[in-house]
Amino acid sequence: DTGVSQNPRHKITKRGQNVTFRCDPISEHNRLYWYRQTLGQGPEFLTYFQNEAQLEKSRLLSDRFSAERPKGSFSTLEIQRTEQGDSAMYLCAWGWQGAEAFFGQGTRLTVV
């Protein structure tokens, strides 16, 4: 148990639809990260939060992507008007600044 719950675990959607993923750390930690991973590649940084504040957003994220962490606990990642290139594993991680990071099991998105 990594202390992070991600939902849903799998999502199949049609191109053009919007999808939302949720990340729930079991306990509150000030840092929460989102990553995207495609087959054979390492995780690519998308964005991270310190408490409620979104401190950095990757250039990889187009305007179709948005993330929130409204109360400094759980976080959501929304993708609007999905494209086939969005198909990937989306990973959430939590931790304290400067300390060990723990990952959830991820949400696998397939855009058909």
Add this chain to the structure above:
Amino acid sequence: KQEVTQIPAALSVPEGENLVLNCSFTDSAIYNLQWFRQDPGKGLTSLLLIQSSQREQTSGRLNASLDKSSGRSTLYIAASQPGDSATYLCAVKGKLVFGKGTKLTVNP
């Protein structure tokens, strides 16, 4: 911009062998470095965290070293077992910049 490279990309060894996985990074201004293991289709499992002030960290059969001046870290696995087969990833903090990983196969 921080870049992380892992060599080799894949490694196949017989059971019982000791092995070393390599990780190099371009910017030595890191807070710490973390090694992860990933099984196919799964999330990442944390193995070891080395703070920037440390030289090495040990957990069971695993030993990780860190040399900031040369921008390198190694993960040493002693007496490898088939259950060690997985992809091993290193990440440097700041914001966790990952390498592409080394896919390890330990043959019985």
